[in-house]
Amino acid sequence: QDVVSKCLKKDRNQRYSTINDLEKDLVHARQEISNPTAWPLLDKTVRRPSARSHRPKLRRRWLVSAAIFVAVAGIVATAGHFLVSHRVASSSQPQINSLAVLPLKPFDARDNSLGLGIADALIRKISQTGRVVVRPTSSVRRYLNDDTDALAAGRQLNADAVLEGSVQRDSDQLRIVVNLMRTVDGFSLWSQQFDMHQADVFTIQDTMAQQIASRLRLQLDNAQQSRLTKDYTSNTRAYDFYSKAIYNLEQRGFGISTKPQMDETIDLFRKAIAEDPNYALAHAELAYAYAWTALFIEPQDSVWGEQAQAEINRAQEIDPQLAETHIARYLMLWSGYGGWQVEAAIRELQVAQQLNPNVGHTELGSLYQHVGLEDFAAREFKRGLEIDPTSDLLKDTIVMMHNIVRDYDNELSDNQKYFPSRGPSVWYLLSKGRLNDVQELIDKSGSKIDWLPQAKGLLFALKKDFVSAEREIPGILSQFPTRDPEYHHATYDVACIYALEGNSKEAVKWLTETAASGFSCYPLFGRDPYLNRIRSASEFVQFMTRMKEQNDKYRRVAEGQK
Template structure:
């Protein structure tokens, strides 16, 4: 059996659920056999129980597959003992009374997750899974059981001008007792130290051995003005949503950080990544690519030991078709931080575009393991499909769909996630649901040229030629001008002989 498919079966807890059904059925058969002899019932009753038990088995298996994945089931699941050293970090509550400060709580949680991920022998729940519980009224022990972890870290952050109060506690899922708790009353400038202290104390409370503090980033940059870091936190929140408006807002935040501290390398790297993503996903003009080149070069100059700077540089060089330089930049980034999501993900995209599908599949999969990202999971499946690995592609497609669904629980207005959800459903033999989500993506953002283009590709593959042409025409009208994509994208092959498609290309 394919390893990926087997992992998916285990992730969805099918063996446990089906096993419970079989055990219960066996007990019912034993009781029926006893009752038949004790009360003189006819064999008809015993046969009926056996037939009903057998007929319901595939139904139970189907429900187990659909509802067995973490976070997707309305039914109670059998308890699985979590790993001893496992933790979920929930979003820190904003107690400031100003929704504008939500980014602080989310950013603090993400930084703690990023630090804990690097701790050897510690299993950390992904941001996507943990953040689905943002604002929930569920009890900590319930959340811990649903995420199958031994402990949960929760906390709050409150801002008073330039001072902050961070309260946090690590709770045991087994008995509900506190393993560790602390309150920090400090200046905003001390936020970096707070993040490190929380991660360190969590690791020590879980009895994880910290070897020479290798889990800490030795090259973490500190700004001269804490406001630059705050703007970067805001920018990172926008980067999570790869739509044109969000990427534009991200770029604005990083630019504001540079206004405050022109020598803050992470801000240069973030601005470069924003510009590069805009150029890659929405190739409307060349200015973004020129900006990505300039900004990433400056990021490396100011932060030669900053992994994010080299990753952004590698991404920009890849878009500039400077392959050897791009490879060197990605390699340097991974030397500095082997668990940097962006380095794996952007390097995978470069490999995929160059036809290095084996490397692309491995790197997309690695990226999706580091961060539960729907795009990385989707492209890992697509790479496997391009390699002809049918079973692996199906298992990865199922996972990509689950990640996209989870992402949209928190971000229901993400049209790109909706399009990838649509494609995954169609590939898994559920075209009606897939087309529904394609239409939903258009409803979410009817003016986004990238969304129009992606939905057109789906319509093309599903044989809806007229709808595909209409979406392409709307994409071009909204500003989509990448002639190479029109010429070489295999998803558009069914449209190439259509007069309106040929007319579109000639007009670009």
């Protein structure tokens, strides 16, 4: 009202003197409108469910609030149109190449999963078009309980545009308010309020996705348009359980201590499927949860792998066009459960990226690095950082991938770039021959060193104390079951201990086991100085010949050849 009143002042000196002044007040008005605490959107009076007499009053309040909102929003939109026309006349609109969809802020913290679920749905819909880079759910989740301003969040995420919003639930009614802004100047590209029955949330998500695509000027073909409006369930209870499960899955961890949290996640996915047995996306994400448990939480229990495979098959049967199904299948194929099928795992991730170009880059980069396709790995990691430049998980993976191929100089460099507080790793010190520093580190904080038996075994071998080095081997191998994703790194360290000793027969035996369990990194085997003493041995020469043939085959698969 203040903005309108000032625009209509009879005295021109009391009106806005510049477009910029008008814009500042309009932006402020927009922020007040989109702030769920600034409007009496839904009646918050505590009442007994049987108090039906209050419903007409609630409806009147809601209608009055809605009328006020529409009136003000119309004025803001009209003035906004004038501003857009004015700006277009003077300069072209900046190109939008990346988007951050923030979790919708709930009026009630118990609806956190709903706000994140709607954001997750929009992220999936828009990213599947392949026309704009969309920051993944994992990168925006932290803003759900954070008071960071939307524009500041968009800039932190290095996104050209940001979608903010709020969601309010009252019984089976929802109110959603959204605003799409350019991060460079805070200009609102689109804002809208939706009042709906909860069952209409899927239709509203489609509308929102279409509006975002339109305002970002995405040129979509028929297939991309279809993906934009694709819904995975019409059951609101199933969707509610699924949203809560996704919220939990985003907080998954490693090791048996994280199992209670994963058990809760799995239970929520199961409840979603109980409500809608044909909810393919819930089946696919449940498969991923089972696979994660099988590989990273409880690898000694084979039941998780069996359940993961059953859910993968069910999801694929219902909907063969889900990228999430292929990512879950990749996890199982490139593991002890799937027999370390490298070629099939690569193809699954390639299909996932065809269905959704924004997914699978960390996974594919890690796989390529393990099988010696380091140039392909670098490309995937680069693309992953373009999609999510804030991902500590991806940055940590990049550092780790340098480590596993003994590229310790780049490991140190990227550690200092991404994680300045970290010092040189024990593996870096070993590679530089700083054996006294390693011994001091082990003596001072040995129990805190990851893979301590490996560090001690290699230290003894480099000191030429081979008896003590071999004593560490049982401890190295006992850390990981054969199905554990870390098993092949343990076997490689055992091979290196034997190679430093000059025992080519045992070294090649464990190199062969390493390659057979998913770590067939031909370039590493060719350059690792720990293997130098056995390079002329006939068994090592034959082993390297086999590895070269296998590496060439993997390269053809990565290049898309049959």
